[in-house]
Amino acid sequence: GAKFIEAGAGFAWRPYDDARYALLGRYTYLYDLATLGQVGQSEYDQKSHVVSLEGVYRLDRHWEFAAKIARRQGSARFGRGTGEWFDSGATFWALQARYELPEGWHALAEYRSLGVKDGGTRRGWMVGVDRDIGKNLRVGIGYNFTDFSDDLTKFGYKYKGFFVNVVSSF
Secondary structure, eight states: EEEEEEEEEEEEOOOOTTTEEEEEEEEEEEEEEETTTOOOOOOOOEEEEEEEEEEEOOOOOEEEEEEEEEEEEEEESSSOSSSSEEEEEEEEEEEEEEEOGGGEEEEEEEEEEEEEETTTTEEEEEEEEEEEOSSSSSEEEEOOOOSOSOTTTSSSSSEEEEEEEEEEEE
């Protein structure tokens, strides 16, 4: 009896002659109705449209700045397959600064905000440190001082704490 649809499209733009700028965008459609027998079953049903846009600017050899905004428009209901759908609109934004340290280390600080329709606004910081492992891999650890995720398809306030960051390029 489960119904799950997730579809997405995205883009990345960076001028071919200048790697200082980047623009990333994504659209996601999600319809999630968990099965009754699923372990760790979802506490809610969801149908959402999420649009996000992120810009990155590398100021110089050491500093990089980014800004992200995302909007979720959709509906949710508590209980599997029962109850009234309610508006689950939310807006997320973040401002990020990254500093390149010696020996391939990078420090990150991000101020983030989540506004939920009829649920108020939460704000706070996320910090991290990464290290380049070779030319195409960066691994790091950080701490999210807020209790929300920047993935607007995830509901709830259980995302405070440590995280691992892995970035690869080719």
